[in-house]
Amino acid sequence: MVVMITGASRGIGFETALYFARLDNTEIFALSRNQAGLGQLASECAGLNKSSQVHPLVYDLDLFAENPDSLLKRLPVTVSHIDILINNAGVLINKPFLETDLDEIQRLFYTNCFAPALLIRHLMPFLGGKTVSHVVNISSMGGFQNSMKFPGLAYYSASKAALACLTECLSEELKDSKVVFNCLALGAVQTEMLEEAFPGYKAPLKASEMAEFIGHFARTAHKQMRGKIIPVSLTNP
Ligand SMILES: NC(=O)c1ccc[n+]([C@@H]2O[C@H](COP(=O)([O-])OP(=O)(O)OC[C@H]3O[C@@H](n4cnc5c(N)ncnc54)[C@H](OP(=O)(O)O)[C@@H]3O)[C@@H](O)[C@H]2O)c1
DSSP states (O other): OOOESSOOOHHHHHHHHHHTTTTTTTTTEEEEHHHHHHHHHHHHHTOOOOOOEEEEEEEGGTTTTOOTTEEEEEEETTOOOOOEEEEEOOOOOOGGGGGGOOHHHHHHIIIIIIIHHHHHHHHGGGSSSOOOOEEEEEEEEEGGGOOOOOOOOOHHHHHHHHHHHHHHHHHHHTTTTTEEEEEEEOOOOOOOHHHHSSTTTOOOBHHHHHHHHHHHHHHHHGOOOOSSSEOOOOOOO
16 A cells, blocks of 8 residues: 655654554655654654555645656656545644735645645546545644634634635546545644644644544545545544
8 A cells, every 4th residue: 555644744644654654565655844753753663564664755845836746756666556645734823814914824725725736636647547546635623614713723724624625626526536535624633733723722632543543534434435524523622
């Protein structure tokens, strides 16, 4: 099985990569900007399961639109199919709506929605075809319809809502491609991002506990559902 996980240098993405590294015969492409975090991931994964391997991809998704080949050319020629793509990388800027500038708005929407969209588009030659691929987009309860909303997170939440809607749209438009798209709208998980959004708040879930759910969902749920936005939340926050 070949898996690509974005945002794997820390938090939920890091733990999700560890989840896959414990399985048999799994190649994991773990992407993020932070070399040290990915190095830590590679060393923690080494020895978990000798038949599996982590390939760190130090890469800034915010540069993907300008030069998609800069990422695609780094995939080994032996990789012709990606079974699971988890668009987990995300950014949060906790700032009042009236004080957020255009650069910050663009950054939030680019990393949280445009980059996953472009990644899917350019990875389509590796997705679906003869075998099903499952694309799991990681959204937030903040971007889930009728959920509780919080001051300071308007653009973050809107960018996550856009990713959720994109999931439904792609599921329809690309339904003949053997790519199944689903979206998980996560509730509170104890990570550095949560600490930035809600300083001092203690979430009921650890990143490893959420990763367990995401990993199992990514491996199995394409058989039961497509184009769905699923709330995965004990609290918010
Ligand atoms: N924690 C929660 O309570 C919660 C709740 C709802 C939704 N979520 C969502 O779950 C996902 C993971 O969240 P988390 O809490 O684990 O966040 P986190 O600890 O802040 O980790 C975010 C990851 O995204 C990567 N990333 C950010 N910008 C990137 C870029 N331009 N290019 C490549 N990688 C980039 C970061 O790596 P580098 O900095 O190394 O690039 C990091 O590995 C996010 O999409 C978040 O919105 C989290």
